[in-house]
Amino acid sequence: MVTLPTTFNAFPSEIISMFIDHLDDIMDLGNLMLASSTVWRHLEQDQSVLTVVDRMLKDGPTHRETSFFIHALAHLRCESPLLETYIDAHGLDFTAYRSWAYMQNPLLGTLPHTMSPAQVRGLLTTSSAISATALRCITLFADRFNAMRPLTEWASFDVYTNDWTHLPAGPRHHVPDTGPLRWGEVQRALKAFWMIQFSRIFFDTFNRGAFDWPQDRMLKISEMTPTEIFGFECYEACLGVGRGDHPWTYFLDVHYIYSCAEEYLDEIKTSSHVSSDRDLPPVQRVEGDDEEWPATSLSMKRFARIFKEIRYRQDGDGFRPWRRLGFAIWDTERLKLAGFINDIRKDPNPDNVHWLTITRSEQLDRTRWLSVIRKEDFRFVQQHRLVAQDSESEEHPSDYDTDTYTWSP
Template identity: 25%
Template sequence: MDAFSSLPDPILVLILKYLPDFTSLDVLIHASPVMSSIFDRCAAEIIENVASRNMSSCFRYILQHAGSAAVANETWSDVAEFHSAQTWSNPSKGVLKSLPIPVLRRLVTSASNVEYLCHIFLHTHLHRIHSMKPTHLLHPGTRLDPYAVTKYDPALAGLKYSIPDTGPPSWVEIQRVLRALWRLSTYYELGFAMPLLQSKPGEQTKVQDLSYQDFWTHLPWWEIDEMECVYEHLIEIGELDLFQPGNCAPLSRLPPGPLENEDGSCRLSPVPQDDALGNKWGQSQEALQRKSPASHFFLSLCHRGPNVSSRVLGGATWQSFRRLGFGFWDLKRMSQLEMMNPPLNLHRDLTTSSMKQKPYTQDDLKFTWMSVLSNK
């Protein structure tokens, strides 16, 4: 007997609407025939309610367009018309209600997959940065000619230091990963639903032959960069098949230990308050609309773009730092990693009063960034 069969329908609707995430929703409507039936009656309302607690309002529209992409639309003659038909700023009322129930069910499964991929991405990349062994200059304050330093020189390095545990991901960091995953999901969904849709009128390039970068070419470069970081990670772990419609996430393969919230619980990360402290650390809602602090810093060193080698950083391109997830981390995490500020352990590194008097310069920070690339 279904455990939910004794409850009145209004209570069942409330249970579904206030589930903590799409994974719980997906599991429940597949496990309970009663809940499955209730979901079919008010699917759009339930999805929108769950999304309101999981996704930033500034990109919740992506959820709607991921659903729209699953329905072949003969009014779109090319990809440009698909984009122009969407409202890329705010969710529109009634979009989900116009979609058939099978599409909405598939959307819930896709949302569950996105949550799964977000979880393993953050686990992997937090572990990756905590495995780094960067160094500071042996004599902080030493003036270096940035264009004369072409590689990391161990002779100038102090002791390697271990990265401390910088804590769980913030709301802004999670939302950056979710945004990238949803855009990749939309790209794959449209390629499945309308593989012959052209990229431009008269061109032979179809969606299935169009890269996701070209599909989203109208976006700011740093949002495309977020997708590139996620995509490279999915290739590494072999999970690209989760973007194929109907495939379910192998939840049994989630890393041990859930991603805790900043308050130590396993609840969803709270929406940050737009206050002075949040703005300082890049943890405000507005920060989600800007490039990450690390990518902003890299551009200030490179001057010519993220894909151009930086002479200041030993010829490295942004891709080397993207692999560490730097495009997602907020300023607080980058500061805790000692990659965006004077060393937190500066007082322990300096043993003489003469060294303490030397200022910490941007050259010292460049050296620390280069030290991360010493084995590449």
């Protein structure tokens, strides 16, 4: 925990107010609050803590998508009747990754006015813990990513018939230093951990009987998995038609980053080593980063393109071998430096992205991606090989006329 000199705690209230006004991140405020009881007493005394935190979430560096889940979690912790009313009107779609569902929702744009200073303090403590966990997670993934040695030349290889021993031996690409963690990458991971926290608190609150909903809705929610409340099943629609460039692939990385975060949490449960906050790297911010970030790291589009035979199931197993390398998290520039993306070009329609192939064939692309995963993960890919079905899905528009795929046993 951060410690402050005793002279700081001796500052008058006016000086502390000026200091707090210059903070813009709730993680910084949470750490300061933990380090200085004087700061917290100041915030609690004049009841300004709600205003301060709302300002930081609105104007600070935390991305608006992450801020949404922080606000929603606050309403959930307070068992806010406004949140229950909103869920009554919109169902659990309010958590779905759709801009119309929450980006312009005034209800969740501020902390609930009934939230006590003690509850805000708990929220800030949670924020500090989540931020530290997200940084440890992404740092571990970055170390693994930078240690990769992907293949660089084409060789005859078929993932569906060859085993691991037939994977070409080389040559391999030496991944250069891809630079420090970027703000957008950290924000992607941070959002995933906030979503996990929201899911946990939601089901805890639900199981306590806090919501007075119709019986059919209560039964439906009781049968849901934690990921189902976010509507991840909706993101799979594009994959039923085998289209890696379908607009719905825009949403897939949310599911896979969430899965990466869950896998990391499972991993550290069995790990004896826990890094300290001093091990965490500084996050590089580039001018303009705080305004926008790409909703997808673009690796998902590439992955969907070269592994279009692999049907992503709702549980995200299709991407499992690459989770521990953080592929869904990384910015395009990091992937380019590592040799997984050569370039992209955009047409006048900003929603369309056309990929330039990075090698002479998609066969080599697939081999390159397979060359960086573990032996046991390679076997997993083989065990989930697919059988093409020459049929058109009735769930999708007829203009997407292509094969659909199912998992073979």
